[in-house]
Every structure is written in structure tokens, then in C-alpha cells.
Amino acid sequence: MYSILRTLWLTFLHLFHKSETVEYPEVKPYLAPRYRGRIVLTRDSDMNERCVACNLCAAACPTDCISLQAAEGPDGRRYPEFFRINFSRCIFCGLCEEACPTYAIQLVPDFEMGEYDRQNLVYEKENLLISGQGKYPDYNFYKQAGVDMGVKKKGEGENEEKPVDTKTLLP
Amino acid sequence: MHTAIVIVVVLLVVISIAAGLIWVERRLLALWQDRLGPNRVGPLGLMQVLADMIKIFFKEDWIPPFADKAVFIIAPAITMVTTLLSFAFIPWAPNFVVFDSNFGILFFLGFSSLGVYSVVLAGWSSNNKYSLLGGMRASAQMLTYEVFMGISLMGVVMMADSFSFSAIVKAQQHMWFFIPQFAGFVVFFIAGIAETHRLPFDIPEAEGELVAGYHTEYSGMKFGMFFVGEYMGITLISAIIATLFFGGWLGPSFLPPFVWFFLKTFFFIGVFILLRAGLPRPRYDQLMEFGWKILFPLSLVNLLVTAAVLLFIK
Numbered sequence: 001m002y003s004i005l006r007t008l009w010l011t012f013l014h015l016f017h018k019s020e021t022v023e024y025p026e027v028k029p030y031l032a033p034r035y036r037g038r039i040v041l042t043r044d045s046d047m048n049e050r051c052v053a054c055n056l057c058a059a060a061c062p063t064d065c066i067s068l069q070a071a072e073g074p075d076g077r078r079y080p081e082f083f084r085i086n087f088s089r090c091i092f093c094g095l096c097e098e099a100c101p102t103y104a105i106q107l108v109p110d111f112e113m114g115e116y117d118r119q120n121l122v123y124e125k126e127n128l129l130i131s132g133q134g135k136y137p138d139y140n141f142y143k144q145a146g147v148d149m150g151v152k153k154k155g156e157g158e159n160e161e162k163p164v165d166t167k168t169l170l171p
Numbered sequence: 172m173h174t175a176i177v178i179v180v181v182l183l184v185v186i187s188i189a190a191g192l193i194w195v196e197r198r199l200l201a202l203w204q205d206r207l208g209p210n211r212v213g214p215l216g217l218m219q220v221l222a223d224m225i226k227i228f229f230k231e232d233w234i235p236p237f238a239d240k241a242v243f244i245i246a247p248a249i250t251m252v253t254t255l256l257s258f259a260f261i262p263w264a265p266n267f268v269v270f271d272s273n274f275g276i277l278f279f280l281g282f283s284s285l286g287v288y289s290v291v292l293a294g295w296s297s298n299n300k301y302s303l304l305g306g307m308r309a310s311a312q313m314l315t316y317e318v319f320m321g322i323s324l325m326g327v328v329m330m331a332d333s334f335s336f337s338a339i340v341k342a343q344q345h346m347w348f349f350i351p352q353f354a355g356f357v358v359f360f361i362a363g364i365a366e367t368h369r370l371p372f373d374i375p376e377a378e379g380e381l382v383a384g385y386h387t388e389y390s391g392m393k394f395g396m397f398f399v400g401e402y403m404g405i406t407l408i409s410a411i412i413a414t415l416f417f418g419g420w421l422g423p424s425f426l427p428p429f430v431w432f433f434l435k436t437f438f439f440i441g442v443f444i445l446l447r448a449g450l451p452r453p454r455y456d457q458l459m460e461f462g463w464k465i466l467f468p469l470s471l472v473n474l475l476v477t478a479a480v481l482l483f484i485k
Binding site for chain 2: 010
């Protein structure tokens, strides 16, 4: 009996508590920087596309909503000929972002993607590609250790050791 | 002529209060759960009621092919009619009552007993297991609580020496009856919640167990009638508590009697909603046990003690 009255009293006191509701269209909720929202394709610091069309994101996608076609530029760099994400299927799981070896595909804190026409939810490459570096500024895949694609010389990349001269006896 | 005006006013006010309670309940519940509730449609969200009404009127009114059609249609009307008829006996102000019967309380108890038919028939005619279970629970619960709902009021009747609501209000000029009849008030209040099957005692509906209980198969305005009937039931029980135990329209004269009556009624409507916000639903057998083993003896003891004291004084 006491506990019932106490419950009622405590419930009544909630009349004077602050409401938790965020009145959405007027007040935007705070979204964390790593919020998994709309998917973008980023560029590196030289404003070149980061994507190398390796298809890992499409392979990782559990709903098969990513579709892309690889192509090779005159400098020998791979890039996607088209890159298409069907957001009416996307579940915003972020597996594509985890799979991406070049930090090209990223999820950003934006969820306001409502459309009246379902077809408008299919985003093409020009809709996805942004002219910024996203969450990893100053990262350039080609400047890391690896093959020379004209961006850096052999042995001059980040985390890369000088090539071993196999002709010498010195250690 | 006076009666005709009173009838129209009572009908309009009761039905609009019942509809408005949808908004009141949602807003109050929201506040007690640290939310805001409907606040978009119109000022303070008041037009939500209108929007809900328009919606429910235009919904498909579907009768399941396996249902007993005639009974299925009559059932929701019974709850509306019996609840509305009970309002005829409640005085809102001096000389503002549809039918100032000498047996107002008996009529009220009779109509609330008839209200059981609505629930039972709805559960039965739906031809659905959950509806039937809901209807069965409702009939058991309402018949149980009907018994000492009546007995708990007899103390008030003895003290006022009348079954008439107006006479009982007038008898409270010196002291509101909830002081001498506190046990009767408590028993009547709990029985009133069970009678309207409101939330702590909403096991006939029990959406966690029985989908929606006896009105699972109802849709459109037939469901709306159950809904409005429930809110009218809340208003009715609140009005009767205010009338019988809290002096009805009596009150300091700086406010007119109407206002006092509505203030008291709305206070108890608020308590009904607070109970919904605060308390969990008891188990079915706990409800019956609580009724028969605690409230029933309590109301009998209250009756006997009141009778003995009155006899001793006179």
C-alpha cells in the first residue's frame, strides 16, 4: 500500500521534470561525429578520388546495395566508372566503411534523406562524391608504403623503408 | 423546456469532454513520462482530437465474416447508452439535472451493471479466443466489483437518508462525506476503476496478453464507441465520486457551482490518469482475491459501523 502511494507521488513529481523530447524539425538532435548516416565518397588532399574500385565494399555489403564498375585512367590509376548505392536497401551498418582499404567510402552524420519517389533514393557517383576528405584528413592511399603511382617515389612513402640494395654486402 | 435544454447541454458537454479526454490523457501521460505528447495539431495540440475523430469516422467499418453480426453491432452501443443514461441523475448545479430521481444511485448501479453486457456480448460475438477471454474476464471483474461498489455507497445513502444525488449533495453542506465515509470512498474509488476497466485493472483489455481483449475485432467507429464509452465511464465515475463524497457543486461562493463540480470531477479524472501512469497491471487472480477478500469485507464492515453509529446517534 505504501509503495503504491509512493509510486503515484513520484510519478506525479515528474510533472515538474524537464521533458526529454527533442522537437525535431525545429531542434536538431546532436549526432555524434561517427554517426552512421548517409554514405559519401571522399577525395584525398590532392582532390583526387580515393576510391580504387576494389569492390570490397560491394562484397561486404549485407544487402547488396552497392554496385560499381572499375576502370583505369591514363596514369594507370583505378577508379570507379560508375558507383551506385541504392539507399532504399541500405541498412547503414557501416560494413562498407570498415571494408574500405583507402578510406574512400565513409558514413556521415546525416539521416534526412526522405524522398517521395523511390527511384530518387538510388544515388549515383556524382551524388555520392564530395569535394572533401571526410573523417581522415591528409590521408592519401598512394602516399603510404606500396607501389609507385607517380605520387611518391619508391621508399619515400609514409611507414615505408628505403628499398634494400641487393648488390651490396654492407648490412 | 428546462429539461430539454439540460438534456442537450449534458449530452453535448459529456460527449465533448469524453472526446477531449483523449487529448488530456495523452498530454498528462506524456508529462508524467517526461515526454511532450501531441503538441503539433493546432494550439497545444488541441486539434488532435478533431483529427482523430475525422480519422476514425473515415476508417473502414469492418465486420468479420465469422462474427455474430447483430450482436456485434449492438455491443458497442450498449456501453455508450448505459453510461450516458447514468449522467441523467447527476446534478451539475442546483436544479441543473435531467431527472432528479429519488432512486438516482440505484439507477446508476443498475446501468453500470447493464454495461457488463456490452463487454460480454462484444467478446462473445467476435467469435475469437482472445475476445472471448477478455469478455469473460470483464464479466467476472465487473460482477465482482459491482457487489461492493453498491455496498460501499450505502454508507453515504444512510448518512444522507436518500438515494437521490441532489439530496446527498445537500446533506454535505456541513461536512463532505469522504471524511466520515473514508473507507466507503476508497472502496468505491477502486471499484470504480475496475468498473470502467481502467489501467491498473484493465485486464479485460490487457494488450500485453489478449491483443486488445474484447474489442480486438472492432474497427472504425465501433471501436471508437468503446473508446469514447471508456472515457465517458471515467468522467461518470469521477463525477459520482465528486458528487457523493466531495460535496458535488458545493464550495465557497467565489466560484459558481458549475465550476466547483467540474473542478472536482477533473481532479478525479486526473487521478485516474495518474493511476495509469504509475501502476502496473495486477494478475487476474490477484484482482479477484483483492476484491473478494479485502474490499468486500471492508465495505461490509464500513456499512455495519456506519449503521451502528447512526443508530447510536439517533
